Amino acid sequence: MSASPRLSIDVAAAAAELLPGLRASPPLAHCITNSVVTGFTANVLLAIGAAPAMVDIIGESGMFAQIASGVLIxxxxxTPEQRAASLEAADGATSAGTPWVLDPVAIGALPVRTELAAELVSRRPTAIRGNPSEILALAGLSAGGRGVDATDAPDAAIDAARSLAGRWGSTVAVSGEVDLITDGERLIRIANGDALLTRVTGGGCALGAVMAAFLGSARDTDIDVLTTVAAASLVYTVAAERxxxxxxGPGSFDVALLDALAALEPGDVIAAARVEEGAL
Amino acid sequence: MSASPRLSIDVAAAAAELLPGLRASPPLAHCITNSVVTGFTANVLLAIGAAPAMVDIIGESGMFAQIASGVLIxxxxxTPEQRAASLEAADGATSAGTPWVLDPVAIGALPVRTELAAELVSRRPTAIRGNPSEILALAGLSAGGRGVDATDAPDAAIDAARSLAGRWGSTVAVSGEVDLITDGERLIRIANGDALLTRVTGGGCALGAVMAAFLGSARDTDIDVLTTVAAASLVYTVAAERxxxxxxGPGSFDVALLDALAALEPGDVIAAARVEEGAL
Amino acid sequence: MSASPRLSIDVAAAAAELLPGLRASPPLAHCITNSVVTGFTANVLLAIGAAPAMVDIIGESGMFAQIASGVLIxxxxxTPEQRAASLEAADGATSAGTPWVLDPVAIGALPVRTELAAELVSRRPTAIRGNPSEILALAGLSAGGRGVDATDAPDAAIDAARSLAGRWGSTVAVSGEVDLITDGERLIRIANGDALLTRVTGGGCALGAVMAAFLGSARDTDIDVLTTVAAASLVYTVAAERxxxxxxGPGSFDVALLDALAALEPGDVIAAARVEEGAL
Incomplete structure (x- = not known):
């Protein structure tokens, strides 16, 4: 991502450029993530061609965020250890210019993570990914959902996403039947995906890791953050459709998703893309 | 579960009633569980139609147990964090009337968890699930197994199960080739299942989570705890047979179990049920 | 492993002897392992016929290492809890004569685990398993890789492996396209395996657990440590080929690996083995 990033947001073309680049030079995707989805997330990253590393302890996560290609928090x-390691990683990423993604899982109703999310977002994540309830809660516009479920429709979170993007300079991705990605000025809608993504654990969490990997790869290109985040979503949701x-059922879907991510070719993404781009 | 629960223990009929109810209104299943099976447990819950949430930190687990439909510990x-969070969750569940399930994995030989299990059981779990060795150890009748293996036959644990049920008011489920479920007065035997459940990790642990989900759903019905716990076991073991x-082998079994749980229909459960009901 | 272990290192024959023995009398494989691969590791152990137990807390891991058949660290x-539990387990294993395996994941660049690995290796593990970068770092000959990737070729780690074996009395296994196993005097090369093992998380980590299980089973035989570690690698990599x-793709490979491990017969191992044995 050079100083004057390309303004075009042709998401499918960007995905078709980033995917082979990622495979040719695997980005080191540093993940601090939850205990439910660590294995699945690492497998998604490996399947797509990235190099996962789950470094989530104090004394290692900060320095590792400096050498990583991209970071997911x-x-x-x-846990207390992960909370401290998350702040360390965010600071390490910021100091080194490593792009990082914040996924504020289930904030709103749960106080410990809600407070942590507030501390993290003030460090200006490169991207924020969440379901509508989480994006609303992070923007202070809702008490949040009852867990990892999306209890609000994506469009209900557009104002919250715009507010977060404006305040913190982050690109914000809201997951739902149609994924929304915005940098506060432009808005991309991706209609790809499948409801089975909501029937397996980590369906959304792993996407955050894919975004971190793509942001790492995009550092060698002139593709901007908004387009890169959208490209990651597009690749992931096209693989999910396949x-x-x-x-x-959900068991065989998980297996097939990993196989599809590994087999996906740029042409497949372009052929299947259902993307709308416009002003916010 | 109303004040005067239905006395009939027609387990298959109860399962056939609870399963579509659960899918229509997914219970929030709050799990504090071990690091080996978190992902699989969440996937089992999602497959059957429930909404999993793994909230296992101090300062969140107690309040979350109050809003959850059912809790698994x-x-x-x-870990120390999980131990404190478990007590917090048990107290939260008790104060709010949320049904909760205790799975005392590998207690007996291992002192830290054995002491924790004693503290938890005195808080009167709605249900207790374990293999024969664990049930014997929890009742103080055995030094326990050498790990998560069942080293005793289920029938050897009947006296221990009766003792636990009488002392703590809990429904006790003993896993084995034939599952035994008792409330201290009535005894249900379920002969469904498959040996492959013992060749995959989490085969038993995930059942505890399914019990928590079913107990959550049953709160809207007049089906009693004993029948609900048995219905959860029946649904799970019928899916395992399919x-x-x-x-x-064990790899494809894991995948097929998730698919089967998602596809299972009430009529499938009724057709396959091998349940015996009687006095203890 | 008797006092005068067999000197022959016919690895395929040893594998063909150990595999049915392991299934007939499942070794209790005590694992302290990372949060990414716990479930997969337990499933690999169950598939091959061993009994996994992930006991990784202070106050339990030391005593459990004494009753376990073999230990993986x-x-x-x-985490801090796991670090203390690892030292406890190494000491417990040592005091009881339980064979134990050290897998120094991603040491070198990351300081906390690098210091821990130094403390552990000085306790003289029965076996050490790692990729070339990790073996080099453990021997003090390299700053290590950037994560769990192997960034050096296996043969580049032969001197480091010899050094570690000589200094600590450990058998050292270096993973790569061709696996190298040495006790400092003899060198075994195993050419079996498949590149898909590097496209799934835990492909290497689970092998460390299989080594611990095989070392546990070998205690009842006169097969020496070097041969046992090589036999574990051979069984695992032959299953991977099948x-x-x-x-x-990687998703269906994971599933098929578990099925293959469960179905593998001694004759399959002998027929497929590509093993070279010689002096170092």
Whole structure:
């Protein structure tokens, strides 16, 4: 991401450029994530071609964020050790210019992670990914959902996403039947994906890690953050569609998703993309 | 579970009533569980139609147990943080009337979890699930197994189960080739299931989570705790049988179990049920 | 492993002897491992016929290492609790004569685990398993890789492996396209395996657990440590080859690997073995 990033937001073309680049030079995706999805997240990253590293302890996460290509901080099961390591990682990433993604899982109703999310967002994450309830809660506009479920429709979170983007300079991705990605000025809608993503654990969490990997790869290109985050979402949701086409249920979907991510070609993404781009 | 619960223990009929109810209104299943099975447990809950949430830190688990539909406390890898969070959750569940399940994994030989299990059981869990060795150890009748293996036959644990049920008012489920469920007065035997459940990690642990979800759903019905716990076991073991019929080994069984749980219909459960009900 | 272990290192024959023995009398494989691979590791152990137990807390891991058949200490996500529990387990294993395996994941660049690995290796593990970068770092010959990736070729780690074996009396296994196993005098090369093992998380970590299980089983035989560690690698990599032959990608490979491990017969191992044995 150079000083004057490309303004075009042709998401499918960006995805088709980033995917082979990522595979040719695997970005080191540093994840601090929840205990439920660590294995699945690492497998998603490996499947797509990235190099995962789950470094989530005090004394290591800060320095590792400096050498990583991209960082994910996911608040799903924030132990005291992980909370301190998350702040350390955010500071390390910031000091080194490493792009980082905040996934504020289940904030709003749960006080410990809500406070942590507030501390983290003030460090200006490169991207924020969440369901509508979480984005509303992070913007201070809602008490949040009852857990990791989205209890609000994505469009209900557009104002919150704009507010977060404006305040912290972050690109904000709101997951839902149609994914919304905005930098506060432009808005991208991605209609790809499958409902089975909501029937497996980590369906959303792993996407945050993919975004961190793509942001790492995009550092070698002139593709901007908004487009990169959208490209990550597009690749992931197109793979999910292909997986769903062969799956018999959530178990076989998980397996097929990993296979589809590994097999996906740039042309597949371009052919399947259902992306709308416009002003916010 | 109303004040005068239905006395009938027609387990298959109860399962056939609870399963669509659960899917129509997904219970929030709050799990504090071990690091080995978190992902699989969440996937089992999602597959069956419930909403999992792994909230296992101090300062969140107690309040979350109050808003959850049902709670699982599994002692498989009890870090200090999880131990404190478990007591907090048990107290939160008790104060709010949330049903909760205790799974005393590998107690007996291992002192830290054995002491924790004693503290938890005195808080009167709605249900207790374990293998025979664990149930014997929890009742103080055995030094316990050498790990998560069942080293005693289920019938050897009947006296221990009766003792626990009488002392703490809990429904006790003993896993084995034939599952035993008792409230201290009535005894239900479920002969469904497959040996492959013992060849995958979390085969038993995830059942505890399913029990918590079913107990959450049953709060809207007049089905009693004993019947609900048995219905959860029946649904799970019937799905396991269907999965085993198509599996080539433990890996494909895990996948097929998730698919089978998602596809299972009430009529499937009724047709396959092998349940015996009687006095203890 | 008797006082005068067999000197022959016919690895395939040893594997063919150990595998049915392990299944007939499942070794209790005590694992302290990272949060990313706990579930997969337990499933690999169950698939091959061993009994996994993840006991990684202070106050339990030391005593459990004394009753376990074999112990794995993997440093992938070493929380303070796990670090203390690892030292406790190493001491317990040593005092009881339980064989134990050290997997120094991602040491070198990351200071906390690097210091812990130094403390552990001085306790003289029975076996050490790592990729070339980790073996080099443990021997003090390299700053280590950037994570769990192997950034050096296995042969580049031969001197480091010899040094570690000589200094600590450990058998050292270096993973790569060809696996190297040495006790400082003899060197075994195993050419089995598949690149898909590097596309799934835990592909290497689970092998460390399989080594611990095999070392536990070998205690009842006269097969020496070097041969046992090589036999574990051989069984695992032959199963990986069989899995890769049917897999469509990393997701289906993981599933097929578990199925293949459960189905593998001694004759399959002998027929597929590509093993070279010689002086170092």
């Amino acid at each position: 996911n608040l799903g099961t924030p 997986a769903a086409a062969t799956a018999s | 599994n002692l498989g890898t009890p 999965a085993a019929a198509t599996a080539s | 993997n440093l992938g996500t070493p 899995a890769a032959a049917t897999a469509s």
